[in-house]
Amino acid sequence: MATDIAVDCKNLTKVYDTGGDKVVALGGIDLQIRLGELMMLVGPSGCGKTTLISVIAGILNQDAGTCEIFGQNLLTMQHREKLKFRAANIGFVFQAYNLLPSLTAAENVSIPLILNGIKRKEAEKRGAEILEKVGLGSRTRSLPSQLSGGQQQRVAIARALVHNPKLIVCDEPTSALDHETGHHVMQLLKEVALHKDRALVIVTHDARIFGFADRIAKMDDGRIDSVVDAK
Amino acid sequence: MNHIALKMLMGDRGKYLGIIMGLTFASLIMTQQPAIFVGILSRTSSFILDVGYPDIWVMDEKVQFVDDVKPLQDTELYRVRGVAGVQWAMPLYKGMLKARLSNGTFQTCNVIGLDDATLIGGPPMMLTGKLEDLRRSDGVIVDIDGATGKLAKPALEKDGKPIPLKIGDTLELNDKRAIVVGIAKTTKTFQSQPVIYTTYSRAVGFAPRERKLLTFVIVKAKAGENLHALTKRIKETTGLAAYTQEEFIELTVTYFLKNTGIPINFGISVLLGFLVGAAIAGQTFYNFTLENLRQFAVLKAMGASNGTLLRMILLQAVLVGSVGYGMGVGLTALFGYSMRNTILAFKFPWQLLVFSGVGVTLICMFAALLSIIKVIRLEPAIVFKG
Incomplete structure (x- = not known):
């Protein structure tokens, strides 16, 4: 059903010009990601995973092809409209957590709400609530430097979830964590982040977490080699 | 955010x-x-502000700034008094004279001679003594910075503090005796020399003999008189330079800006x-x-x-x-x-x-x-x- 499709990419192409050399990062990608699905993009370094996730997240424009997110073509949107769409509908989890070091956990988590026009106090209150959900209720006032890597990634997950986005994009969420912590983080993502009205896209080459995926898209040389059902 | x-x-x-x-x-x-x-x-212009009272300063037309003394003949005072619109005009002496201190050293001082009768142009604030005490024989008023600094008497003990001048102490100005009758607070001058106030007749007595000794004529305009019109009239009548207080300050400051x-x-x-x-x-x-x-x-x-x-x-x-x-x-x-x-x-x-x-x-x-x-x-x- 068309309404089940969260992300619909057709013939996506992106070429980087690196000082005269053309590097094809995406060479005609066709991919659909469904609501309620955890899709993993895997492949060797330089295969175009990061470029694809950047286009899907609406922070990079493709050269050709279309990418519709919940039926919206971000390429044709006005800049301000696109910002609003991204602020409301997309959550980010990064490899290096990318928490603001001078903000407390609750303040970090409150940023997407503030960007969506929620008052700071209310945003921080809701931030503290979601931190409770990810098991960091007692660390709301801690700075990132006072948290372990796993705890920082949980804060990042809380930040990605707090504004209830429909799409969450994660870039190597476990690569900076040990096996056990990475496993916990993936369990948390699956339990807290995934539900029928939301899709998760995870870029990874950490084979230890492939088992959490619903489907896995294998990429190589800017193309999708195969999409396999992981279940 | x-x-x-x-x-x-x-x-x-x-x-x-x-x-x-x-x-x-x-x-x-x-x-x-x-x-x-x-x-x-x-x-550079603190002296002009300290004198305070006059509306107009009259001087030789070649004067470039307040310390550029080019004396006038005493008769110029009467010519200025004769200009229409002048309420009063008083003589003012300003000159650098050497004071001999009790230890035998000399100190150059800025000596101001005020009109004997009215004492107009005196120091802005008396700390001890009264301005009228200048009428006492050989009386001078010394500024506090000079009294405690360059004109102070040497300490009685080695490495001791100098002893400030006080009322009753004496100085020698150009070999003539001067008795301190008051200590005043004045605004520091550009050269930071001690300032000594006395009467006009005594000041010209202290000064070396010269044909002309009158430095400035200070003028008060009649009530309602246009100051610029009056300065123009004084210039035309006497051939001297005449400036309002603001103009004289500007002349002085401009001189220092352009020439230093x-x-x-x-x-x-x-x-x-x-x-x-x-x-x-x-x-x-x-x-x-x-x-x-x-x-x-x-x-x-x-x-x-x-x-x-x-x-x-x-x-x-x-x-x-x-x-x-x-x-x-x-x-x-x-x-x-x-x-x-x-x-x-x-x-x-x-x-x-x-x-x-x-x-x-x-x-x-x-x-x-x-x-x-x-x-x-x-x-x-x-x-x-x-």
């Missing part, structure tokens, strides 16, 4: 203090050096302070933005507009600018206050606050502009790069 901007700024205490220190230094130099400059310039190295010396100090402050503050603020680029990119990826990021950077710039400016100005005020009893010339008018405020604003705008350009050009996709 203001709260986030401020926490980003203050989160790195070292960098935050570095920016503040740079701006404080710039603000300090942009106020302290000009305050000394203004202080020195104001001293003071403006260029201080101008260079201020310019260097501005450039060094701009370099330190601008560089540190720009580096701060560069180091936070990833954080700005994260905010951009999450949907923060360029306008939001621009406001955040401007807020950061305004905050560091305000704190740095306040601290710099505060340090300058503290410096001036701590030096209030020294020989240092220091004057801190409101115009200097505006001047340094504009300077610090320019530095902050420059630093913020560089940062803003960097952030606006920033690609949010860098957040996915490890």
Whole structure:
């Protein structure tokens, strides 16, 4: 059903010009990601995973092809409209957590709400609530430097979830964590982040977490080699 | 997002203090050096303000500034008194004479001779004694800085403090006896010489014999008289130069600005302070933005507009600018206050606050502009790069 499709990419192409050399990062990608699905993009370094996730997240424009997110073509949107769409509908989890070091956990988590026009106090209150959900209720006032890597990634997950986005994009969420912590983080993502009205896209080459995926898209040389059902 | 901007700024205490220190230094130099400059310039005309009463100063037409003495004949006083619109005109002597101190050394003093009858033009504030005491035989009034400093008597013990002049002490002015009858507070002069007030007739008696000894004629205009019209009339009638108080101050200050190295010396100090402050503050603020680029990119990826990021950077710039400016100005005020009893010339008018405020604003705008350009050009996709 068309309404089940969260992300619909057709013939996506992106070429980087690196000082005269053309590097094809995406060479005609066709991919659909469904609501309620955890899709993993895997492949060797330089295969175009990061470029694809950047286009899907609406922070990079493709050269050709279309990418519709919940039926919206971000390429044709006005800049301000696109910002609003991204602020409301997309959550980010990064490899290096990318928490603001001078903000407390609750303040970090409150940023997407503030960007969506929620008052700071209310945003921080809701931030503290979601931190409770990810098991960091007692660390709301801690700075990132006072948290372990796993705890920082949980804060990042809380930040990605707090504004209830429909799409969450994660870039190597476990690569900076040990096996056990990475496993916990993936369990948390699956339990807290995934539900029928939301899709998760995870870029990874950490084979230890492939088992959490619903489907896995294998990429190589800017193309999708195969999409396999992981279940 | 203001709260986030401020926490980003203050989160790195070292960098935050570095920016503040740079701006404080710039603000300090942009106020302290000009305050000394203004202080020195104001001293050039302090005598004119201390005399106070007259509306118009009449002098030889070749006089270039207040200490440029070109005496007039005594008869000029009567010619000025005869000009229509003059309520009164009094003689004023001003000259540099050598005083012989009790230890045998000599000190050049600024001797002011006041009209014997009215004593108009006397010191602005008497500390001990009365102005009328000048009518006593050989009476002189000495300014407090001179009495406690250059004219003070030597200490009785070796390495002891000099003994300030007091009422009843004597001086020798050009081999003539002068008795201290009062101590006055005067505004320090450019040359910082002791100031000695006496009557006009006694002052010309102290002075070496010359054909002409009248330095100025000071004039009060009749009520409602247009001062510019009166100065013009005095010039036409007597052939002398006549200036209102403001014109005479302007003449004096202009002379020092045009004929001394003071403006260029201080101008260079201020310019260097501005450039060094701009370099330190601008560089540190720009580096701060560069180091936070990833954080700005994260905010951009999450949907923060360029306008939001621009406001955040401007807020950061305004905050560091305000704190740095306040601290710099505060340090300058503290410096001036701590030096209030020294020989240092220091004057801190409101115009200097505006001047340094504009300077610090320019530095902050420059630093913020560089940062803003960097952030606006920033690609949010860098957040996915490890």
